[in-house]
Amino acid sequence: MSDVFNAIVATDVDGKTKGQLQQLTLSDLPDEDVLIEVSYSSLNFKDGLAVSGKGRICKKLPMVCGIDLAGTVLESASDKFSVGDLVLVNGYGLGEKFWGGYSQKARINSNFIVKVPESFSLQDTMAIGTAGYTAMLCVMALEKQGVTPNDGEVLVTGAAGGVGSVAIAILSNLGYQVVASTGRPETHDYLSELGAASFIDRAELSEKGAPLAAERWAGVVDTVGSTTLANAIAQTKYNGCVAACGLAGGIDLPSTVFPFILRGITLAGVDSVMVDMDTRNEAWARLSTDLPKDKIRNISRLEPMSDLPALAEQIVTGQVRGRVVIDVNA
Numbered sequence: 001m002s003d004v005f006n007a008i009v010a011t012d013v014d015g016k017t018k019g020q021l022q023q024l025t026l027s028d029l030p031d032e033d034v035l036i037e038v039s040y041s042s043l044n045f046k047d048g049l050a051v052s053g054k055g056r057i058c059k060k061l062p063m064v065c066g067i068d069l070a071g072t073v074l075e076s077a078s079d080k081f082s083v084g085d086l087v088l089v090n091g092y093g094l095g096e097k098f099w100g101g102y103s104q105k106a107r108i109n110s111n112f113i114v115k116v117p118e119s120f121s122l123q124d125t126m127a128i129g130t131a132g133y134t135a136m137l138c139v140m141a142l143e144k145q146g147v148t149p150n151d152g153e154v155l156v157t158g159a160a161g162g163v164g165s166v167a168i169a170i171l172s173n174l175g176y177q178v179v180a181s182t183g184r185p186e187t188h189d190y191l192s193e194l195g196a197a198s199f200i201d202r203a204e205l206s207e208k209g210a211p212l213a214a215e216r217w218a219g220v221v222d223t224v225g226s227t228t229l230a231n232a233i234a235q236t237k238y239n240g241c242v243a244a245c246g247l248a249g250g251i252d253l254p255s256t257v258f259p260f261i262l263r264g265i266t267l268a269g270v271d272s273v274m275v276d277m278d279t280r281n282e283a284w285a286r287l288s289t290d291l292p293k294d295k296i297r298n299i300s301r302l303e304p305m306s307d308l309p310a311l312a313e314q315i316v317t318g319q320v321r322g323r324v325v326i327d328v329n330a
Helices: 045-052 122-144 162-173 185-194 226-234 258-263 277-290 293-299 305-316
Strands: 004-013 016-025 034-043 068-076 086-090 105-108 153-156 177-182 198-201 217-222 236-244 266-269 300-304 323-327
Touching: 004 045, 004 305, 016 045, 016 305, 034 045, 034 086, 034 122, 034 305, 045 305, 068 105, 068 122, 086 122, 122 162, 122 217, 122 236, 122 266, 122 277, 122 293, 122 323, 153 162, 162 177, 162 185, 162 217, 162 277, 162 293, 162 323, 177 185, 185 293, 217 226, 226 236, 226 258, 236 258, 293 300, 300 305, 305 323
Parallel strands: 153 177, 153 217, 177 198, 217 236, 236 266, 300 323
Antiparallel strands: 004 016, 034 068, 034 105, 034 323, 068 086
């Protein structure tokens, strides 16, 4: 086993946090109970902020970036995992509090690790990654509140992004009529292939609207926040549910109590970072059955870890479509 390997490490560069390619050794890794040979990671919005330095993601420095990883167990002091197991990790503060997945080797707390479902390859799991796993949690939130395909249209905002792309593929496969909100008309064919039935321009949802609007959506998966989320809530049907998981448009919520007390709408906050392991395993099991395998290939593309600095800039400016899998060995 080579002692030297590559990683994207965030450090202080001229007073700003920036992720750059560095060489590390096994002795640099934290003292955790499972050593993983990482094959793939993925690019998420949070990763873009961390690597580019455009967001204060890293809670300490130096920090190996990357909130996802998938690989093979090399050493284990835990009875939960054996050498050779295919595993994945997402969330739990990887790339923020704990060294993350943009590294050819990683030592990870065994309590953070999920065994890869048998139907998935390592690359498949990172084509899904945190974004796709979050999308599944959103769908589960809608189901928990009783939203069914017979109830009407489901809106997905930020539709061409990672969460939106996977949410559309899952929802359409389950029989929901999905309306995709995007400001990029050139993505319409791509979103139609994933299962979007129709489209709404994001500009229609990003301008300030009435606190209570005509009922349209049985459910919503929102990745944007701010005014877009407020308008989606205002247009949701009686007893509908809005699953909110993102803040690409802002952290504010310029809404009122009207939709909640007059229509009984549920605003379900969806966190992917600290979800309990039972729910986490359920979500990955559902992904293995409810996300068509051919859609995984349509959603994702493979890029080398060396391109991460440029890719980070692209994702934070909204130029990335779908999911980007990072080959940490390229």
